[in-house]
Amino acid sequence: MAELLRVTTEGLYCEAGDFFIDPWRPVARAVITHGHADHARGGCASYLASVDGLPVLRARLGADAPISTVAYGETVQLNGVHISLHPAGHILGSAQVRVEHKGDVWVASGDYKNGSDPTCLAMEPVRCRVFISESTFGLPIYRWNHDDIVRSEILDWWTECKNTGRVALLLGYSLGKAQRLLAMVGHDGPGPIVEHAAVASMTKAYREAGVALPQTRVAGEGMPEGGWAGSLVLAPPSVQGTPWIRKFGEISTAFASGWMQVRGARRRQGFDRGFVVSDHADWPGLLEVIAATGAERVLATHGQVAVLSRYLSEKGIDAGPLATRWSGETDGTESEPAP
Amino acid sequence: MKAFSTLYRTLDGSKRTNQKIAALVAYFRDCPPADAAWAIHFLSGRRIKLGVRRADIKAWAAQEADIPQWLFDESYNAVGDLAETINLIVPAGKETLGHGLTWWIEERLMPLVGATPDQQRCLLVESWKQLDPSGRFLWNKLLTGAFRVGVSRGLITRAVSEALSAPMARVEERLMGPWVPGPGLLAQLGDAASAADPASPRPFFLASPLQDKITDLGPCNEWQAEWKWDGIRCQAVRRGRRAYLWSRGEELVTEQFPEIARQVERLCHDCIIDGEIVARRDGSILPFHELQKRLGRSVVPKRILREIPVALIAYDLLEQDGTDFRDLPLSQRRGHLEELVRPVAGDQIMISPIVEGDWSELEFQRSQAAQNFAEGLMLKRKTSPYRSGRVRGDWWKWKVDPYVIDAVLVQSRRGSGRRAGVFTDHTFAVWKNGVLVPVASAYSGLTDAEMKELNAIIKNSGLEQFGPVRTVKPEHVFELAFEGVSRSARHRSGVALRFPRISRWRRDKVAAEADHFPALEAMITKTPIIKREITGELFPDWPGCGTDPTNQ
Numbered sequence: 001m002a003e004l005l006r007v008t009t010e011g012l013y014c015e016a017g018d019f020f021i022d023p024w025r026p027v028a029r030a031v032i033t034h035g036h037a038d039h040a041r042g043g044c045a046s047y048l049a050s051v052d053g054l055p056v057l058r059a060r061l062g063a064d065a066p067i068s069t070v071a072y073g074e075t076v077q078l079n080g081v082h083i084s085l086h087p088a089g090h091i092l093g094s095a096q097v098r099v100e101h102k103g104d105v106w107v108a109s110g111d112y113k114n115g116s117d118p119t120c121l122a123m124e125p126v127r128c129r130v131f132i133s134e135s136t137f138g139l140p141i142y143r144w145n146h147d148d149i150v151r152s153e154i155l156d157w158w159t160e161c162k163n164t165g166r167v168a169l170l171l172g173y174s175l176g177k178a179q180r181l182l183a184m185v186g187h188d189g190p191g192p193i194v195e196h197a198a199v200a201s202m203t204k205a206y207r208e209a210g211v212a213l214p215q216t217r218v219a220g221e222g223m224p225e226g227g228w229a230g231s232l233v234l235a236p237p238s239v240q241g242t243p244w245i246r247k248f249g250e251i252s253t254a255f256a257s258g259w260m261q262v263r264g265a266r267r268r269q270g271f272d273r274g275f276v277v278s279d280h281a282d283w284p285g286l287l288e289v290i291a292a293t294g295a296e297r298v299l300a301t302h303g304q305v306a307v308l309s310r311y312l313s314e315k316g317i318d319a320g321p322l323a324t325r326w327s328g329e330t331d332g333t334e335s336e337p338a339p
Numbered sequence: 340m341k342a343f344s345t346l347y348r349t350l351d352g353s354k355r356t357n358q359k360i361a362a363l364v365a366y367f368r369d370c371p372p373a374d375a376a377w378a379i380h381f382l383s384g385r386r387i388k389l390g391v392r393r394a395d396i397k398a399w400a401a402q403e404a405d406i407p408q409w410l411f412d413e414s415y416n417a418v419g420d421l422a423e424t425i426n427l428i429v430p431a432g433k434e435t436l437g438h439g440l441t442w443w444i445e446e447r448l449m450p451l452v453g454a455t456p457d458q459q460r461c462l463l464v465e466s467w468k469q470l471d472p473s474g475r476f477l478w479n480k481l482l483t484g485a486f487r488v489g490v491s492r493g494l495i496t497r498a499v500s501e502a503l504s505a506p507m508a509r510v511e512e513r514l515m516g517p518w519v520p521g522p523g524l525l526a527q528l529g530d531a532a533s534a535a536d537p538a539s540p541r542p543f544f545l546a547s548p549l550q551d552k553i554t555d556l557g558p559c560n561e562w563q564a565e566w567k568w569d570g571i572r573c574q575a576v577r578r579g580r581r582a583y584l585w586s587r588g589e590e591l592v593t594e595q596f597p598e599i600a601r602q603v604e605r606l607c608h609d610c611i612i613d614g615e616i617v618a619r620r621d622g623s624i625l626p627f628h629e630l631q632k633r634l635g636r637s638v639v640p641k642r643i644l645r646e647i648p649v650a651l652i653a654y655d656l657l658e659q660d661g662t663d664f665r666d667l668p669l670s671q672r673r674g675h676l677e678e679l680v681r682p683v684a685g686d687q688i689m690i691s692p693i694v695e696g697d698w699s700e701l702e703f704q705r706s707q708a709a710q711n712f713a714e715g716l717m718l719k720r721k722t723s724p725y726r727s728g729r730v731r732g733d734w735w736k737w738k739v740d741p742y743v744i745d746a747v748l749v750q751s752r753r754g755s756g757r758r759a760g761v762f763t764d765h766t767f768a769v770w771k772n773g774v775l776v777p778v779a780s781a782y783s784g785l786t787d788a789e790m791k792e793l794n795a796i797i798k799n800s801g802l803e804q805f806g807p808v809r810t811v812k813p814e815h816v817f818e819l820a821f822e823g824v825s826r827s828a829r830h831r832s833g834v835a836l837r838f839p840r841i842s843r844w845r846r847d848k849v850a851a852e853a854d855h856f857p858a859l860e861a862m863i864t865k866t867p868i869i870k871r872e873i874t875g876e877l878f879p880d881w882p883g884c885g886t887d888p889t890n891q
Contacts, residue, residue, distance in 0.1 A: 140406055141414045141427035261427065262418050268761065272352070307413050314407065 004099055004106045005132065007323060012108060012132070016101045017081030019048075021108050024325045031083060033110025034094035035060045035175055038327045048076065050085045052121070053093015055205040056175065072121070088112040089123030090279050091176030092206055098126050107293060108132040111326075113278065114285045116147055118183040119176075119211050123281075125292035130299065132322060133290060136280040137258050138304030138311075144258070144282045150275055151184045157254060157273055162190045162230035167248040171271075172256040174198040174236040176279055179206045181234065181256055182213045184277075189232055192217060192224045196235035196244075219244075240269070258282070290317075302326040340474035342370050343378060343440045347477055350382075350488045359490060363498030367525065373441040376524035382495055383514065386484045387444075389451045391459050396421065396483065399460050403467065404428040416753060416807045422479030425467070431475075432468030443470075443478055451482075493728060503529030511727070515539045515589060540574035540585035541611060541657050541665065542727035546717060546734035553698050553737070556718065563669060563721050564694040564701050566713035567736050568652055569627045569837075570617035571634075575603045575651060577610050584616075592616075595633045598644070599651045602687040610679060613655035613725075614691065617712075618647050624712035626825045628835060653680050654691035654717075657725055665725040672725065708739045709823060715739045741820035741838075742862050744854040745845055747775055748815045751797045753807040754782075761790070762797045762809065765841070767819055771832075771856035775813055778832045778859060779821065784841030793844075816848040817841050824862045834859060 005014050011023025011030075019029035026043030033039050035056040040047075042061055049057050051069040061067065070076055072095065075084045080102075085095035090111040097108045107128040114123045154170070161168040172178050178199040185193070193216045195203060200218045207213060216234075217224065224231060228248045237255060239245055252272045259265045260274030281289060286308065290298055299322035300308040312319035349362040367375045401411035411428065418424040438446075447466050451459050463482070470478055480486040492514065500510040503525065513528045517539065556562060572587040582603035584593045593600050596616055603612070618625035618633070629647050633639055656676040657665050664672050680690050694704050694716060705716045715738035723733035746767035754763035764782055768775035785793065797809055820842040827835035 139414045139417055140404060140410060141418055141424065143427070263423055264419050304413075307410065311407075311410060 004101055004104055004130070005108060012322075012324060014081060014099055014101075017078040017083065017099070019078060019081075019083070021097050022110065022326065029078075031085075031097050032057065033088065033097060033108070034091055036091070036111070036173075038325070039110060048083070050093045050095045052209060053091075053095070055208040056091070056093055056202065059201055059205040060175070086126050087121040087124050089114055089117060089120060092120045092179070092209060092211060094120060096123075096126060098128065104129055106130045106132065107295075109134055109289075111136070111280055112289065113281045114289055115144055115282075117180055117279070119179050119206060119213075123289065125289050127292075127294045129295060130297045131290060131293045131295035132299045132301060133286065133308070134280065134326070135286065135300045135303035135305055135308040137278065137282050138286055138300070138308040140283045142258060142261055142278075142282045143284060144276060144278060147184060147277075150277050154181070154185060154254075154256075154275055155188060155190075157252070157275075158185070158232050159190045161252050165229045165250065167228045167230070167251045168232045169245060169248065169251045169253045170232060170234050170256060170275075171237045171240065171253065172234065172277070173279075175202045177256060177277065178234045178236075179203055179211065179213060180279065181277065182216065183211070185214070185232070187214050189214075191230035191232065194219050194224070194228070194231050194233045196233070196239060198236050199234050223247075340438065340440055340443055340470065340477070342366060343374065344471075344473040344477060346378070347488060348473070350490055356494065359494060360498050360501065363490070363495065364502045367499060367502035371439060371441065371522070372525050373520070373522040374439050376520040376522065377440050377444050379495060379499065379514075379524065379528075380520040381481060381486050382488065382490055383492055384487075386486075387448065387452075387481075389448060389482065389484075390453065391451050391463075391482065392456075393421065393483070395456055395459065396425070396463065399463055400425045400429050400467075403464055404430065419754060420485065421483045422476060422485055425479050426472060426476045429467050431472060432470075434469070435471045435474070436469040443474070444481065447478070448481060499525070499528055505529035511542055512539070515542060517591075538576050538578045538581075538583045540576060540583075540589065541725075543572065543574070543587055543613070544655075544726045544734060545729040546719075546736045547729060547731045549718065549735040549737045553702065556735075559697050559701070561721055563673070563719045564696075564704075565654060565691045565717045565719070566694065566708065566711055567715045567717045567738065568615040568617050568624070568691075569712060569714050570615040570624075570630060570652070573614055573616045573651065574657070575599070575612045575614065575653075577603050577606050577608070577612075579609065580604055592634070595636065595639055596649050596651075597639070598687050599649060602683050602685070603651070605683045606679060607682065608660050608679060609658075610656060610660070611658040612651070612653045612676070612680070613657060614651045614653040616649055616651055619650040619686070620648050626712065626823075627837070628825070628827065628829075648686065650686060651688045652691045653688060655725060668722045668724065669719055670721045705737060705739055714822060738822075741822055741842075742824065743818050743820050743842060744769060744859060745816050745848060745852070746778065746819050747813045747850045747853045748793075748811050748817060749775055749777060749813050751793075751809050751811055762794050763790070765817075767817060767839075768813070769854045769856050769859060775850075775853075776832050776856060778830075778834060778856075779819055779836045779839040781817075781819060781839045781841050784820075785844070789844055813850050816845040816850060816853050818843045818845055824859055826863060832856075834863065 004016065005012055010025040010027050011020040013020050019031055020027045021031045022033055022039040023030050024041060028045045030044040030047050032047050032049040035053060040057060040060055047065060047067040049067055049069055051071050054069050057067055070085055072085055072087055075082050082100040084098045086098060088094040088096045088110050090113055094110060096110060099106045105128040107126050109132060111134050112123050158168045170181060172181055179202065193214060195216045195218055197218060197220055203213060203216060233248060245251060254273035254275055255271045256275045256277040258276060258278030258280055261276045266274035297318040298312050299320060301322045301324045305321040309319040309321055346362055346366045350359050353359055397411060398408060401408045414428060415421060415424045447462055451462055466478060467475060496507055496511045496514060500507045510528050518524060574585045576583040582593060582600040583591060584596055584600055586592045618630040632643055632647055633649065653676060656672050656679060659675060664675060677690055680688055684690060696704060701716060708715050718735040718737055720733040746769050748765055749768045750766040751762040752764040754761055764780060766777050766780050768777045797811055819839050821839040822837040824834050824836055826833060
């Protein structure tokens with residue numbers, strides 16, 4: 001059977017339908033799984049994305065970007081190829097792309113997680129013959145705790161910061177992670193929540209899309225009454241070591257990421273605390289989703305490609321690598337591209 | 340185990356000395372005395388040899404986690420720490436046991452000694468199921484001998500002395516000696532009545548690298564210059580005609596250097612001498628790697644004893660016949676040292692020669708250090724007391740400027756511990772007959788920004804592979820600095836570089852412009868000659884023994 005999707009110099013290409021999924025170079029037709037910079041790049045002549053993700057994508061690609069939207073599950077036809085988007089549970093509007101042609105079904109996962117997230121729809125595994133799966137956390141050391149546990153860890157830390165007169169600086173991706181953290185802490189925090197401008201613009205997009213988030217203020221608007229101490233500041237990891245953080249006075253710095261599962265990763269970057277919160281599937285999550293797709297063939301991309309392929313192969317699944325340029329969750333040592 | 344976990348978390352998470360000390364004091368005061376003793380044992384870097392094979396631990400963990408061995412190994416590569424990998428992978432048990440530190444050590448670690456692999460496996464698996472996550476992490480650390488946390492000896496000393504309200508000096512001296520953990524240890528450390536073990540060494544005075552200009556040190560005649568030897572720092576203790584040789588790591592190395600011990604026993608007085616053990620043959624100091632052949636063995640074979648003769652180069656005297664000399668000025672200590680050692684000085688013990696001259700002469704001498712197989716000069720203030728630890732100001736090490744070559748990065752390996760997952764261990768090569776020959780591995784020297792950039796390059800170059808090592812396309816040139824080159828049969832290139840480190844990234848150079856092998860060969864230090872200023876003679880039965888030479 002011919003390859004329905006393959007990697008070219010531009011991106012993941014469907015020849016039968018003549019379109020790309022999350023291309024890394026400008027192309028005529030791009031189907032976008034979600035708004036993170038390594039998946040949604042500017043310059044394409046037309047975009048197709050989920051309607052849920054439109055405000056986010058607009059914030060990233062600009063108000064004039066030629067974006068068409070579909071609802072989850074709705075089918076678009078291109079040259080006899082059926083394309084539909086399905087919730088990936090990664091961030092607001094994130095989608096898996098199901099591509100069907102002459103009875104052959106492929107699904108490109110984009111980034112996904114199958115845990116709970118109050119800011120987006122839960123991941124729905126889609127049955128297919130070939131599943132292109134991300135593998136960011138494809139090692140058995142990665143097992144996420146339930147959100148409730150992390151939530152109380154964060155609130156405890158924040159309270160401790162307040163009690164010692166410090167600012168709780170919580171670092172995380174400005175798109176997706178920051179809003180999920182906001183929703184997690186909700187209205188229960190011991191002080192005001194302050195956002196970095198990059199976070200604030202994404203939070204605005206989330207609110208426009210109807211996601212309920214606690215009240216926040218932008219750091220640039222000035223100091224809250226009673227000073228910065230005791231507030232929770234949400235910012236992208238790139239602010240680490242920049243003059244921006246100086247105005248807050250004494251801070252305790254925490255990073256919210258799946259990488260914080262490993263002690264060395266936290267210590268190396270000098271974080272005071274690490275909270276294990278990821279928008280990617282953990283090891284059991286990857287295996288669970290892959291099994292639920294019923295795929296007879298799995299192509300692993302960005303992350304633990306070799307490990308996941310080998311493990312699945314030993315379990316009797318036809319598995320191999322697919323070399324894409326998506327990066328998954330970076331560990332905070334690389335700066336996040338500006339929104 | 341909970342109290343110890345809490346202590347560990349504070350010590351590990353805090354950068355503030357006062358916070359660390361407060362946590363230690365609270366722990367020592369509140370926990371059972373036996374727990375405190377074990378905590379001191381492990382916090383001060385001591386281990387217990389359990390005789391459990393690492394490969395076995397890995398295999399049992401993989402079986403418990405129900406994953407293939409290769410997947411466990413891959414996980415270990417990503418984590419960089421065996422204790423933590425086990426903690427993350429092996430499923431936790433349903434109920435945890437609430438025993439204290441001593442129980443987990445004496446009931447669950449000590450019985451591993453001499454047990455069969457099957458028995459060991461039972462103990463491990465059971466313990467993994469019965470410990471809570473933070474306790475399990477620590478227990479695994481003790482099990483694998485990798486327990487480390489950011490507290491210095493000085494910090495422990497301060498905390499113990501505060502907890503016991505005992506003077507620091509007393510606690511410090513007793514911590515140096517050969518004590519064993521047990522419920523009585525704390526009392527023993529603080530009790531005024533119990534004398535310190537007479538055979539223990541004193542805290543070492545450590546020199547700092549000289550960064551200022553040499554002329555900023557003031558008049559040259561206030562300083563004593565000696566060679567900085569490339570050997571093993573040692574305190575030789577003589578007590579009642581018995582010798583004890585202590586390394587800086589406070590390990591007894593008497594057995595490794597029996598000929599030095601015999602000479603120390605021949606000294607006329609009980610004493611504590613500070614000095615450097617070097618390998619020395621026919622009046623020449625041998626490279627450090629020769630000396631290393633003496634170490635790590637319980638019994639040194641006769642052949643090694645013969646082939647690698649050693650000597651103690653004595654440079655300070657801390658105590659004689661129970662009188663503490665440490666507060667005397669160096670010039671007086673030196674006088675006593677010469678009187679004490681001269682009668683037995685010879686091939687096994689010699690007095691560290693004083694290098695004479697004004698600053699410019701010393702500068703010249705320093706440049707000649709490699710010929711003497713020294714690393715440079717030591718500068719010691721003549722009026723200085725023998726201090727404890729690394730105190731700046733009185734003792735400086737003034738090393739020779741390093742050698743440099745431009746080499747090509749050919750391979751990188753992921754680090755472990757806090758460098759887990761990051762490519763930190765780099766292998767460099769130079770050209771030899773048209774091919775790149777690896778000559779050195781270097782770990783440090785890059786800035787954080789450069790390290791990040793290099794990591795991105797390594798991650799993105801080449802295909803995804805298994806294991807911690809990546810072959811890197813040979814296109815990045817780095818300047819390496821090192822202290823010397825010697826011939827080596829153990830290295831494939833045939834040479835060994837001493838202390839190689841990255842000094843800068845030569846972005847201006849391409850691989851073809853890197854150095855060639857003959858450049859490195861030209862740097863090989865010639866067999867060095869030591870000026871035998873004080874050779875002395877051997878007096879196996881020095882007639883003055885037992886009498887005080889100062890009275891003669």
